[in-house]
Amino acid sequence: MSDIRQSDALPSTLFLSDADVAALAEWPSAVSALADAYAKQTSDAMVPPRSMARGDGIWLRSLTAISPAGGHMGSKLIAASPRARRASYLISLFDQQTMGLAALIDGNRVTGLRTAATATLAIDVLAARRPLRVAVIGSGFEARGALDCLKAMRTLESVHVFSPNPLSRERFAQSFAGTLDVLPADTPQSAVSGADVVICAARSRDESPVLRGAWLASGATVVSLGSTLPEQREVDEETIARAACVVADVPDEVAHDTGDGIAATRAGLTLDAKLVSLAALVSGETTPRRLETDIVLYKSVGSALQDVVIAEMLFALAKARGYGTPLPASIVPVAK
Structure with missing residues (x-):
């Protein structure tokens, strides 16, 4: 040297x-x-x-x-x-x-900045070019950042938030007062009903899924931010089964190192067959939806x-x- x-x-x-x-x-x-x-x-x-x-x-x-x-x-x-x-x-x-x-x-x-901004990038590419009906499950730091970023980039027709703690969801709604009308929901199902975009940034205490695929409207875009480790759960197997495409920032980790990916594989779902990278989505190498009614899931572990x-x-x-x-x-x- x-x-x-x-x-x-x-x-x-x-x-x-x-x-x-x-x-x-x-x-x-x-x-x-x-x-x-x-x-x-x-x-x-x-x-x-x-x-x-x-x-x-x-x-x-x-x-x-x-x-x-x-x-x-x-x-x-x-x-x-x-x-x-x-x-x-x-x-x-x-x-x-x-x-x-x-x-x-x-x-x-x-x-927090990169998680929210990457989620918004995925939503902007995946969601329809119209004012969006948004559901948020979770009321913490990641949920707030994701919604704050999304409202800076897209027009939002309506927003409903669910958190199991009524005071938490009320505080979340009030934190956007004056800039965005956010309505607290009594149940996650009522928050998700009819939503174009569902942002999940929460996990239950027993790590059971907080989002059920049966609740999703046709054509919905789902964003999962809160489960990044094998022991963590956020969306159920039906959410992944109903998804025409699963977009991931780190596909291998999403498939093999998250509780949601592991559970999907155990349930016999061929996750790899519908998994695409965020890079392929943004660069236009893949078409995530063939029909307007297709559901698409973006799952993030951070990169x-x-x-x-x-x-x-x-x-x-x-x-x-x-x-x-x-x-x-x-x-x-x-x-x-």
Whole structure:
């Protein structure tokens, strides 16, 4: 290894705090950045499987990706202690040409941003081009983000929300007061009845499905965000059986590493035959519906590509608007 260092031409590393991310977050920019990335060619090698190191009550997860659009590659690190109920999120961006560390970003909000924006991208491609009747099952952070992003991108005719806690669904509805009329529903079935789009971002305490396929109207678009692990359930087997197509951000994980995918396989459903990637959908390589009455399911487990693309968007906005703190020192690439 040479000891020649390339420090003179490299800009300083920009640090974006959680407050910077909050100030810069924009739903249209996030959806547009993801649409651009998913329309471009990527390979499995560019977005490898996540890894996790485990200790005594602690873990460190790593997600890495090379962006096909914005000129960076990066990682999201999640350090967590479930016992202490604490976690930290750090995203790094490296310039693909210079290998310089372009940015370090507090990733606390990024998971929510990328989950909601990717869901909205899928809905925008899948759902009919008309004012949408929306049902939301769940009243937490992910449900709120998904609906907030969707209303920024599409016209919504009506919105109904169900949560098993009446106070939670009332608070959820009130949080949109003045910008969107959200009606609390007494049952999930009544919320879903007649909906064009059903957003699921919740799980029951016993991990039984919160959405039943029998409730769905013909032509519905279903989004499942809340079950990403083998022990978690959100939609039932009939939902997957009725779906003409299952769109996934990470198809292999959705099929084999989520409780919903595992249950579908155990029920004898040939999930792989109807599974397509989000990239294939956005790039126009696949036609998810043959008939207007076809039901389509988008199921998300989250991807490092989404994290890196949203980080690139935030970095570009920060440079354009003067946000962030240039670090006084950084790592320097070496000649090899």
